[in-house]
Amino acid sequence: MVLSANDKTNVKGLFGKIGGAIEDLGGEALDRLFLAYPQTKTYFPHFDLHQGSAQIKAHGKKVAAALVEACNHIDDIAGALSKLSDLHAQKLRVDPVNFKLLGHCFLVVVAAHHPSLLTPEVHASLDKFLCAVGNVLTAKYR
Amino acid sequence: MVHWSAEEKRLIASLWSKVNVEECGAEALARLLIVYPWTQRFFDNFGNLSSPTTIIGNPRVRAHGKKVLTSFGEAVKNLDNTKKCFAQLSKLHCEKLHVDPENFRLLGDILIIVLAAHFGKDFAPACQSTRQKMVHVVAHALAHEYR
Numbered sequence: 001m002v003l004s005a006n007d008k009t010n011v012k013g014l015f016g017k018i019g020g021a022i023e024d025l026g027g028e029a030l031d032r033l034f035l036a037y038p039q040t041k042t043y044f045p046h047f048d049l050h051q052g053s054a055q056i057k058a059h060g061k062k063v064a065a066a067l068v069e070a071c072n073h074i075d076d077i078a079g080a081l082s083k084l085s086d087l088h089a090q091k092l093r094v095d096p097v098n099f100k101l102l103g104h105c106f107l108v109v110v111a112a113h114h115p116s117l118l119t120p121e122v123h124a125s126l127d128k129f130l131c132a133v134g135n136v137l138t139a140k141y142r
Numbered sequence: 143m144v145h146w147s148a149e150e151k152r153l154i155a156s157l158w159s160k161v162n163v164e165e166c167g168a169e170a171l172a173r174l175l176i177v178y179p180w181t182q183r184f185f186d187n188f189g190n191l192s193s194p195t196t197i198i199g200n201p202r203v204r205a206h207g208k209k210v211l212t213s214f215g216e217a218v219k220n221l222d223n224t225k226k227c228f229a230q231l232s233k234l235h236c237e238k239l240h241v242d243p244e245n246f247r248l249l250g251d252i253l254i255i256v257l258a259a260h261f262g263k264d265f266a267p268a269c270q271s272t273r274q275k276m277v278h279v280v281a282h283a284l285a286h287e288y289r
Contacts, residue, residue: 038288042240093180095244142179 001135003128008074010125014117015071018110022068025113027052027060029105037101043094063102070133081136089140096141099134106130144279146221153272157257157265158218166260167211168204170253172197178248184241210249217280224283232287243285250277 003011015022031051034041047055066084073080088094107126111118118126146154175182176194188203190196197203213231220227235241254273258265 039236039243039285042236042242042288045240089180093183095180095242095248097244098242142177 001128001131003074003125003132006121007125007128010122011071011074011129014110014114014122014126015068017117018114021113022064023061024057025060025106025109026062026064026067027057028109029102030056030060030063032105032108033102036105037098040098040101043092043098067106067130067133070136071129074129077132078136078139081133085137085140088137093141096134096138099137100131103127103130103134143222144224144275150272150275151221153269154218154221154276157261157269157273158215160261161211161257162260163211163215164204164208166253166256167207167209167214169198169207170249170256171207171210172200172203173252173256174245174249175203177252181245181248184239184245211253214253214280217276217283221276221279224279225286228280228283229287232284235284236288243281243288246281246284247278250274250281253277 018025034044034049034056035051041049047053047059049056066081069080070077078085107118107123107130110126111123172194175185175191175197182191185191185203185206188206189200191200191203216227217224235243254270254277257273258270261269
C-alpha cells in the first residue's frame with residue numbers, strides 16, 4: 001500500500017488545518033479506544049484509565065506528536081518513526097491488531113470534531129496514512 | 143448461545159480423544175512464541191527464549207503449554223457452556239495477567255496447525271472447520287469477562 005501524491009496532500013492539509021488541537025484529539029482517541037475495546041486496556045495496567053485522566057491526556061499528546069512527525073516526513077515515515085518502531089518491537093510488543101483499532105478511533109475523533117474537513121477523499125487518505133503508520137510500527141516485529 | 147450439531151460434537155470428541163495434550167500443548171505454545179515473537183512479552187520470566195531451539199526445549203514453555211491445552215480440554219467437555227466454564231479464567235487473564243484477547247485467537251490458529259501436522263489426512267476439512275469454530279468459541283469465552 002503506497003500513499004499517492006493526493007493522499008500526502010490530503011493528510012498534510014488536514015493536519016495543517018487541525019493544528020495544535022491534534023494533541024487533544026490524541027487523548028480522546030485513546031479514551032474511545034479503551035471504552036469501545038476494553039481489551040486494549042491490558043497494555044496500560046499502570047495507568048489511571050478513567051476517561052480524560054491526566055495520564056491518558058499526556059499519552060494522547062505523545063501519540064498525536066508521533067502522527068504529526070510522520071506527517072511532516074510523509075515521504076519517509078519509516079525513517080521518521082524508526083526509534084518508535086524499535087520500541088514497539090523490542091519493548092512494548094503491542095499486538096498488531098490494536099493499531100487498526102486506534103487508527104479507527106482516531107478517524108472517529110477527527111470525524112466528530114472536524115466533519116467538514118473529513119471529506120470521503122480525505123477520509124480515505126487518512127485511513128491509508130494511519131495504516132502506513134501502523135505498518136511501520138510493527139515492521140520490525142519479526 | 144453457540145449451537146453445536148451432533149456431528150460437530152462427535153468430530154470434536156473423536157479428535158480430542160487422540161490428542162496428546164502434553165505434546166500438542168507444548169508445541170502450540172512454543173510455536174506461538176516463535177511465529178509471533180511479540181507474544182513473548184507475557185513470558186519474560188520464563189528464562190531462555192532466544193531462539194526456536196531454546197523455546198522448544200524450554201521446560202517452562204512445555205509445562206505451561208500442557209496447562210493451557212488441558213484447560214482447553216475443559217471446553218471440549220463443556221461445549222454448551224463455555225462462557226460459564228471459562229468465566230474465572232477470563233477474569234484472571236484480564237485483571238491479573240493483562241493478556242490481550244487477540245492472543246487467544248493467535249493461539250487457537252496455531253493449535254489448529256499443530257493438529258493438522260499431527261493428524262495429516264485425518265484432519266479433514268470438516269474437522270478443521272469444526273475446530274475453527276471451537277477455537278473461536280473458546281477465545282470468545284476467554285475474552286467475555288474483559289471490562
